[in-house]
Amino acid sequence: MKEVFQMLNDPRFHLLYGVTQRFSTGPEPQLARLNREGFKLVEGVTRKTLVHPRMRLAVHPSPLRGDAFSPIFGRISEINERSIFVEAVEPTEEQRQAAENVEKNRVDLLTLPERGAELGMILKGLGLNTRSLGQHCKTLIINALNPDPGVTWAEPMLLTHLDTLKAGLEVLRRLSPAERILLAVPREMRLHHHDMEVVHVPSQYPASVNALVVKAVTGRENPDGVGIVGLHNVWSLGRVARTGLPLIETVLTIGSLEHSGNYIVKEGSTIGELLHFANIELKNGDTLVRGGPLRGESLDRLDRSVTKGSTGVFVVEAGTIPPMQGHSPCINCGACVLICPARLSPGLLSRNAEFALHERNRAEHIECCLECGLCGYVCIARRPVLQYIRLSKYKLAQADAAAKLEELRSASAESAAASGNASAAQQGGA
Amino acid sequence: MSAAATSVLLAMSAPPYWHCGRTIRQVSLYMLAGLMPAAVMAVCNWGLPAARVMALCVVTAVLVEALCQKVMGRELSVDDFTAVNAGLLLSFLLPAAAPWWLVMLGACIAVTLGKMAFGGLGTNPVNTPLVGWAVLFVSFPLLMDPNAMQLATDYADPLIRLRYFGVAAAEAIPFTDLLLGRQIGGLGAGQAGALFLGGSLLAAFGIIRWQIALGFFLGVAGPAALCHMLDPALNASPFFHLCTGSVLLGGFFLATEPANAPSRPLPMFIYGLLGGALTIAIRKYGVYVDGTPFAVLLVNLLTPLLDLIRPKPFGARSS
Known part of the structure; x- marks a missing residue:
């Protein structure tokens, strides 16, 4: 159903x-x-x-x-x-x-x-x-x-x-x-x-x-x-x-709108060579993606290479999807909420991230996000929802690390002060 | 190396790199397409005056939105057709004989007070066209009363008949007349059959949330059926309630405006049910013959509360 x-x-x-x-x-x-x-x-x-x-x-x-x-x-x-x-x-x-x-x-x-x-x-x-x-x-x-x-x-x-x-x-x-x-x-x-x-x-x-x-x-x-x-x-x-030999290959899918094939390629192959080999022509305005089309990363140059973890190389032709147009506020349409497999509100998370209110995202359980990318796929305002969520996660991790460091510092300062007091007391006693 | 050597300008963007293809503009166009059958039927039933009101309303809404965006120093985004949508929906609630200034005033208030004052598309707490409608309805009750405005017609107003002449008189209006829009009401709101066609298609395509529409109609039909069963001589049948006033317009197009409806399935359904039940309550016990627009406005205000009904996020440890 x-x-x-x-x-x-x-x-x-x-x-x-x-x-x-x-x-x-x-x-x-x-x-x-x-x-x-x-x-x-x-x-x-x-x-x-x-x-x-x-x-x-x-x-x-x-x-x-x-x-x-x-x-x-x-x-x-x-x-x-x-x-x-x-x-x-x-x-x-x-x-x-x-x-x-x-x-x-x-x-x-x-x-x-x-x-x-x-x-x-x-x-x-x-x-x-x-x-x-x-x-x-x-x-x-x-x-x-x-x-x-x-x-x-x-x-x-x-x-x-x-x-x-x-x-x-x-x-x-x-x-x-x-x-x-x-x-x-x-x-x-x-x-x-x-x-x-x-x-x-x-x-x-x-x-x-x-x-x-x-x-x-x-x-x-x-x-x-x-x-x-x-x-x-x-x-x-x-x-x-x-x-019985060291691994220097990886399997990946090279795909565009019309072409798709699976290749065993040498690790470190540059993407330009791979696309040339697969007969995929790039045109101005195309997006080159390393990894999957939903979770991968876009690349600006053809001399980037593939590593053992790469799942694929994809070319998304210009004009096949509506372009992202920079400033696009969330219009609360709720499509991302309906699709989210983690039952979160990605729109709200992205809005908090947009205005640097990362701490609010903790209460929204941002850590439960599975980063599947579907929120961006259904977003009719073409917002980079996943990117906002990743940004927020990153900022929160940074804040956590800083807080931990601060805690350690104050703890060590306290213990230093305590030992200093103790030695002072000893000296005083002597 | 040849491929790498040639300089191609690549577009950088954020994941995902595939997209469902729907944009705000496309969804608005779908909505307009869903409203088209009703617009055509409105012109068939009310003639050119209906076309005049619709055109005037749409044009005013678009111009006012453009003006607001200019004043607010925003990028013009009237090309996303959302103002056209709001204008058309507002015109559907007006009588075909409404004077030009009333139409323009309504569209103006709807767009400024109902949308731009809160920051633009998707930020308004209540439905945009209904804000314009409510101001007009409260300020100019006589001009907004289709029954008083549409004198040169053979059609009857089913809800007036129900209230003042009893169930028998109301149900004397043939069912096909109701479906074909041969009833006095808002010029588009009365086109029951056409609205049902357009609305159910949109729901099937996932443009409007079927949970809300279904909830709304069940909310209308359930209490109406209960009352009808208890005393058929006093209460009209649920079908009568569904096909009159602006129930179909409200359930399919007004209550479902996503920005001010809940966004999870269960809250959406409850929201719809409440809206529908409120409509019947207003019709039965209120002073207004058609309670739909007010019912929708009221449940719009419940949305933040209903949004609190939410499942536990994936794998979240209960704390």
Whole structure:
């Protein structure tokens, strides 16, 4: 009944697209741009260093963040605070040799004795982020829905790339402390496996938002002891398990109004090259989106790159949606309130944020926002509702951090004063 | 590299990058389309005077809004057609024979006092056209009484008949006449069939909230049916109440103005029910023959209270 009377009659929101083709292989990048924020460069990696595929370039101090590897034969052309740029070059004999050596040192993850965090360290050395895969929980749910509308790689991952997925699951069972691992798949898929527990969940966006998948599986909202991980991560795990080599690829959907395809692309590929490869022409006024069309970010330049977490690259053609026109006050139409899966009042939250009344948003339970982006999708005034909510959340987090710091400072000052008094009293007594 | 080298100007924006496509202007246009059947029927039934009142009202509303925005130093936004909408709705409540100055005064008050004084679209606490209507109705009761204004007609005013001549006289008016708008009333408010057609289409498209409309009509029909069952000789049938006065206009187009209605399903339904029940209460016990506009104005004021009925946010720990 709810489906009949809802305002979302966009067929793209039904997260099943009937796409089952195997992933295409993406382009060999001419220029790769790797994220190095927080990473420490490996010794010997400087500008002009010649690199080969899967050569370790940088290491992150966190045990949960995978190391950064070069995706191609190339030369490091620039290193700055945020990125490492690798320019493709014709490999020398030495580079070829080094690359072959890497190929020889395959790790067979399934024969390793390590479990849990120890296995996590090995996986980190293979370029995998294990924060969500190895999280502490009793039940781990694998969210096998397409994360955003328009992203289509989940179905082929479940159906056509099953071997990779099963290998990933095998490693996941050794890595995760969870007692149960469940695979949440769209209800319509009727998928059954003898060796994994499958749960069928609704598949109309926003059903793919993590918190809503947990709700659909467990029947409770934000229960304790339940973790959730994206299918994408399990696929990456499987990829590493099957190749035994560091991960330098990611799967993403490249889509525009007419075109959509799933590609295995090298990490750090620039978006310009990807679009060129997918034969998508950009025109003035188009919006370039990294991530999903509802939750992603728009980019201003084509030399931005994709990382392991990117779910897609989308081009939204100028004129296909009404433009945002800057100053557009909320007109209280209530469309966002009706659509909000978290039962909040996004319009009110956005108005508070607009006038910097962030503290008021606490009483409105802004922390419950799932950031699905539907409020902006239905907003007839074309307000950047999600952006306002994110701004408010950010400001509140900042305020919290400042308050905490202040508390610590005053506590330490108090204890210092107390100890000073005590010593003074001692001296006085003496 | 070729794609990256060519310089393309990309538009930056905030997520989401897809949109349902509806804008304020488009929703207003849908509303106008939903009002069109009634406007056409009004011209059919009342002739050119009806067209004159509607045009005058719309033009005044748009001009006054533009003027207000100019004075307030705002960007002109009359191209979103919301003033057209408000003007047309106000004209639907006026008699077709209303003098020109009355129409212009009403539109002027509706837009200034009912909308711009609070800051523009969506900020008004009560329905925009009804503010204009209420001022006129209280100030010029005779000129606003369709029964007194429309002398050159064969139609009857069903609500006057109900009040002064009894149920039998009122229900002597054929049902088809009521549906086709052959009744004395506001020039558009009486076009019951056309309003029902337009309104239900808009509700189906999700332009107006069906919860409010349904609640309103149940609120009218429920008490009316109860009274009718208790004493059919004293109380008209619920269908009679639904098709007369401005119940259909109120339920579909006035009570549903989203800015001053609650925004969650249950409060919307309760709001509609209260509005409908209030209409019947005014008709039965009040001094006004058609209680709808006042009922809508009154429940508009209840909206902040009804908005307090809200579910617990997702995953919020009860505190």
